[in-house]
Amino acid sequence: MVKRLPPDLLPGTLDMLILRVLAREPMHGYGIAQRLRAISDEVLVVGESSLYPALQRLLLNDFVNAAWAASANNRRARYYTLTPAGRKHLQAEKQEFSRLIGAIQRVLESA
């Protein structure tokens, strides 16, 4: 199974970012992409080709739930909600990620 990720993201990062966005409020796919782009000052442009498989992966692992609801402009959209399992996973991922970033930081500074 090939994991298609945005080339400049670390493996697993996209899932974590999506979970983080959903931790604030339930959101549809388009909204998640917009939000990621906005808060990262346009640095993280998530391709749709990675976003939807990632969402399916999260659904499969029961980290998120999906339900159809009316969107802000009154259209039918599929909203994703974080589950308790997803919240726990996000915590774990965040810690792991900080550890990794710290390690990279140390390598960069000492080398």
Added chain:
Amino acid sequence: MPGLLHRLRTRFRNRRFDEDLRDELRFHEEMKRKELEASGIPADEARAAARRALGNATLMRENARRVWIAPWLESVWQDARYAVRSLARQPLHTITALSVLVLAIGLGTTLFTLFKGAVLTPWPARDPGRVVRITATAEGRPVGPSVAEYQLYAEQARTLSEVAVYVTGGGNRLEAPGRGTAYSPSAYVSSTFFPVLRARLQAGGGFIAEDDLPGRRPAAIISHYLWRSHFKEDPATIGLPVTINGKPFTIIGVVEPRIDGLGRQIDLWLPLSAIAVVGPVMSAGIEAAKAANCCINTVARLADGESRERARLELQMLHERFTTATKQKSGTVALYGTSNLAGPTGADFGVIGAVAAAVTLVILLACANVGNLQLARGLARRREIATRMAIGASRGRVVRQLVVEGVVLAFSAGAASILAAWTLTPFVMRALAGDVPPEIAFPPAMAWRYAPDSKVVALTAAICGLACLGFALAPAFHATRTRIPLSAMDRGGTRTARFALRGGLLATQIAACTVLLLGAGLVTRAIGHAMAFDPGFDMARISRVSVVQPHGTPAAATREFRRRLIELLERESPEPVAASETSPVTDFPFLIRVVLPGEQPSQYREVLRRSVSSRYFDVLGLPLASGRMFASTAAGEVVVNEAFVRAYFDGQDPVGRTIREIDRKGTVARGHTVVGVVRDAYVTGLERIEPVVFRPATSGALLTAGGAATVERIRALATGLDASARVRAWPLTDDVREELEKTRVGAAVAWAIGLLGLLLASVGVLGVFAYAVEERRREIGVRLALGAGRSHIVRMLVSTSGRGMVAGLALGLLLSLACGPVLGSYLYGLHPLDPLAYAGVLALLAATAAMATFVPARRACRVDPAITLREE
């Protein structure tokens, strides 16, 4: 990680999965479009930009989907559906491939089903692995156990829990009051027989020890099948007085349904002692004598914890003790299972090995052919395959897709084959049985034996799987080997034409076909050889005449009648007439044990014996080499043939010498003076000339070369002696035909397989050449444009594609030479290198090759150079 089941369930239950994804992506696209429009981009451009941003929606859906299921699982299913669709699109190709596969695999499946039913299935005993048949043989001939020896085993063998003896008989006429007549196949068994099988009785009781003794209660046990079909499961059947062949019997029990026979159906079980009561006079006498003196079928159940080997050792010891005590020749004891394969007759099934090898060859041939078809199809689909690979399909994926097509083909053929085996088996059984009525040739009670079971399904599946590997995998790899860029796709060069694979396939099928055809040709030649065979006497002119007195005539009266009839015929018939116990063309093993002059009784030889009257050699037209013929009633005189003299007298004239005959107990019974030596002829079967001792007799059917007039004279004289005697005449060639029947069936089978092979091979050659032409169309066009002659083109094709044919032919000839000795015993004396068979088959192959290459060669010659050049 959620389990596979969870994934599958979610994936397949959620029918809206695809729709949800589609709706979601559509929403996304629309939002994107709005966003772009809002930033001032015109509506049309915004729509296109949104599409672009989203990219390939199908691919994205695929990617989303593959999160849920291992993609291979889903795509295998896709491949299967795609394979069915693409096979349906090319019905001609599919029908050709499918019919070739069904022919080959169906042949294998049907034959294996027959083999399983007739040979592999043991008796319906409980725990059949513990039931063994016991034989003792010396120099290939049975020497025990006799009835007395069986009793010794029953008393003393500790490794056996029960021992029983049995004789299977023909059909007996069972008449029950108010129930009409049933002709029921019978077996005569000792009282311990059902306990050996651990068979239970469904109603009534079994045999008791007393039933083994002659003259006690006339008891009979019937099968469940007979009980149901003839007695309508009436409980009053038990104790019912019936008659069997007119003799009174009482039905004492019904055996449980599973005991349906002993490899063939048995409906009537009688005590061993009943043979003398109901059996035909002749065979009953023979059976009784055989059982008492030499051998009776013996079967036993191994005691708990005892191995077959330990039982064999103990029985060998008991056998030797018995033969020493009775001064008989001792032999080697062997134990066999109860399937026909395991029996002492197992050696007869060597022919099955030959059939299995032939079927394997046919399947190989079919695989090679379908492989060629797949190759040609792969070539025709070069464009499709190249397109798939160009837009990113991996080679493995395309190979898998082509292989799945093969799997679909092979397993459809396998399913059809099992169906064919199921429906065809009864017809085959009836056809093989010839004159036998259908309900006996394929009795309903035995149908389960011949129904495809798990063994048949497993074998068919294995054949299909291997066939797939054979015909799909290699062509699939080849078809995807060249990564041709799209633009140059149609210029697939001529380089690919000479890959080894196709040559290998061609060589394999030519080799297999050559072996099959040479085998069939040799056996056919052998049949012709046997029919036109000169046995040393004129078969065509001789008739056999049977003179039979009514049933029930006392034996002494019959003897006297025969003696007087022969005497009258010898005196009054101008044409010679002789009596002979057996037909001159059968190898029936009537034997005599003789001690040669100057040798000890223990050194006796077993020699074929023929009992004939004095004019026998006159009828056959065989001259005596020395001495004279005996008189029909001259006891103590014998004539031997030259083969006997060569074998036992070192070629010296034995006339006047005395050979002594010894009986079963090993004591000298009487001496016979050799009074004459007759020239060798095939008077004991057409296969070989063996040493024979002729001794005087007046029994048996009459032989004459005098034609209808003599037959009428015999009829007049016979009815003059006994008005109730019946006379029937038939030509000796009928006997020959009967003797050849088995070989004829074998030859028919060999021909059927051989012709099938030829058909397959010619289609294969046609396919290969058509393929070569198709592949080199461009090259041919260019050559023609440059001025090559048509004959030059044909020569070029034949020289390159024909190389495989020549290699295959050479391989086939070599294999045939190696197989010759194996076939030898089925050739009726024909030399395994029979030049006519070889020349005929080679001519046939050459003619077929010429025909099969003609059509593609013509097509090659019609390639239009103008069109080729335009394509350049």
